[in-house]
Amino acid sequence: MTIKIDVDMTKCQHYGQCVFEAPNIFRLNNDDKLEYTAEADDSERANVEAAIDVCPMQAIFIVE
Amino acid sequence: MTKPVVIVGASMGGLRVAEALRRFGYTGPITAIGDEPYAPYNRPPLSKEVLAKEVSHEAVAFAQRPATEDVNWVLGTRVVSADLEHKTVTDSNGDTHAYSALIAATGLRPKRLQVPNGDLAGRHAVRTLDDAIGLRAALVPGARVVILGAGFIGCEVAATARKLGCEVTVVAPGVHPIVRPLGVELAKEIQRRHEAEGVRFLMKTTITDLIGTARVEGVQLDSGEQLDCNVLVEAIGSHANTEWLEGTDVDITDGILTDNAMRAIRTDGTVHEDVFAIGDVARFANPIFDEVARRVEHWNIPTDTAKRVGQVLGAKLNSAENWPSVLDEQFAPVPSFWSDQFEMHILAFGLLALADEVKLIHGEIDGDCVFGYYRAGTMVGVCGIGLRSTVQGYRAAIGSLAS
Numbered sequence: 001m002t003i004k005i006d007v008d009m010t011k012c013q014h015y016g017q018c019v020f021e022a023p024n025i026f027r028l029n030n031d032d033k034l035e036y037t038a039e040a041d042d043s044e045r046a047n048v049e050a051a052i053d054v055c056p057m058q059a060i061f062i063v064e
Numbered sequence: 065m066t067k068p069v070v071i072v073g074a075s076m077g078g079l080r081v082a083e084a085l086r087r088f089g090y091t092g093p094i095t096a097i098g099d100e101p102y103a104p105y106n107r108p109p110l111s112k113e114v115l116a117k118e119v120s121h122e123a124v125a126f127a128q129r130p131a132t133e134d135v136n137w138v139l140g141t142r143v144v145s146a147d148l149e150h151k152t153v154t155d156s157n158g159d160t161h162a163y164s165a166l167i168a169a170t171g172l173r174p175k176r177l178q179v180p181n182g183d184l185a186g187r188h189a190v191r192t193l194d195d196a197i198g199l200r201a202a203l204v205p206g207a208r209v210v211i212l213g214a215g216f217i218g219c220e221v222a223a224t225a226r227k228l229g230c231e232v233t234v235v236a237p238g239v240h241p242i243v244r245p246l247g248v249e250l251a252k253e254i255q256r257r258h259e260a261e262g263v264r265f266l267m268k269t270t271i272t273d274l275i276g277t278a279r280v281e282g283v284q285l286d287s288g289e290q291l292d293c294n295v296l297v298e299a300i301g302s303h304a305n306t307e308w309l310e311g312t313d314v315d316i317t318d319g320i321l322t323d324n325a326m327r328a329i330r331t332d333g334t335v336h337e338d339v340f341a342i343g344d345v346a347r348f349a350n351p352i353f354d355e356v357a358r359r360v361e362h363w364n365i366p367t368d369t370a371k372r373v374g375q376v377l378g379a380k381l382n383s384a385e386n387w388p389s390v391l392d393e394q395f396a397p398v399p400s401f402w403s404d405q406f407e408m409h410i411l412a413f414g415l416l417a418l419a420d421e422v423k424l425i426h427g428e429i430d431g432d433c434v435f436g437y438y439r440a441g442t443m444v445g446v447c448g449i450g451l452r453s454t455v456q457g458y459r460a461a462i463g464s465l466a467s
Contacts, residue, residue: 013113015402015411016452017364020459032452046087049129053080053367056108056402058126 018051073169074098077343077366084374172302186280205229213299214241247422396466414445
């Protein structure tokens with residue numbers, strides 16, 4: 001099982017709060033912009049849900 | 065019938081604790097009672113992006129998950145009292161709700177200016193969605209806006225109002241904006257960047273009265289000067305919403321005092337096994353820093369304290385065998401916050417206000433920069449303008465102080 005992750009980049013302000021909740025999925029690049037892995041094993045679901053919770057812009061979604 | 069877990073407060077903390085209870089295996093009934101008419105929504109954009117655009121509930125509502133679909137939301141209803149002996153709370157409609165466990169998530173409300181001629185239109189606070197809707201309508205190009213208070217919210221509203229074409233004056237008693245948590249050097253620089261964008265600061269100044277008959281037409285300053293304005297924004301801090309617990313034995317000296325499991329503490333120092341507090345209203349000691357209980361008004365605190373209550377109360381309600389060990393686990397959330405003002409993207413971790421020494425550790429003060437905050441030589445906070453990855457790199461070090 002895999003999950004698909006979507007970030008609304010028109011909302012994302014690159015605060016990077018998600019990075020600490022799901023470090024395997026989200027990271028800030030050298031320009032401090034968010035990069036993420038769009039597909040991950042289902043074992044990452046709890047971490048991604050935690051990242052969704054802490055996103056100040058509520059810009060992260062799991063595509064069901 | 066099983067009595068529900070009753071959550072008082074239906075904002076982010078209320079939603080997150082309902083989710084956390086489900087995540088930690090509690091399947092019984094949950095009732096959440098909130099005084100605002102809206103389902104839980106995200107407050108930070110109300111002084112920033114959303115205030116600059118169109119404000120609506122839809123734009124800021126939290127997505128709700130299937131796990132909390134069966135939560136009984138009682139909205140537009142204020143809890144007015146609690147009887148902790150008989151385990152009930154009473155709401156503003158006179159209805160009584162029995163609970164198995166009680167979670168206080170009542171948050172804060174803005175302090176308001178108290179002046180003789182205070183009963184005027186045109187005064188605004190910045191806390192709720194309705195506040196933001198009212199303020200957004202007033203921030204038209206050319207509006208003369210006075211902002212009382214130069215903390216984060218005052219400065220965010222100043223930047224947003226300026227970008228919307230308003231004339232903006234910030235009046236505040238401090239020496240520089242946001243100086244108490246940030247320190248003089250960074251605070252001065254933030255003031256300089258605001259001034260470069262056309263925001264005027266009248267520091268070491270307070271408002272002694274308002275001018276006008278039906279609407280605010282100006283403010284009287286303690287310097288003797290008068291200032292014309294048609295919009296007054298009051299951003300002078302907050303009160304903890306604990307009046308509904310008056311008459312109980314809970315310590316509500318400043319917010320609700322809790323132990324490390326977020327359980328409410330009585331005035332005699334003993335712990336309530338089934339009364340919890342989360343979010344801005346909770347006052348608790350964080351092992352990262354020391355044994356002093358503090359209320360922390362930062363972004364991650366409602367979510368982190370909600371998770372802690374979900375873990376503790378979930379284990380208790382399920383009579384889990386690991387219950388005692390859950391209680392013994394150390395809860396040490398790293399405070400985290402950010403602020404956007406003009407082109408400044410400010411990001412911070414820790415408790416900056418505890419520092420006795422502040423040092424520039426990366427970059428240049430007039431560009432992107434990072435400051436370290438130290439107490440007795442140990443880093444207790446970090447704050448940057450830009451350079452987010454660099455700021456983030458210090459978070460783990462601050463968190464590790466707990467162990």
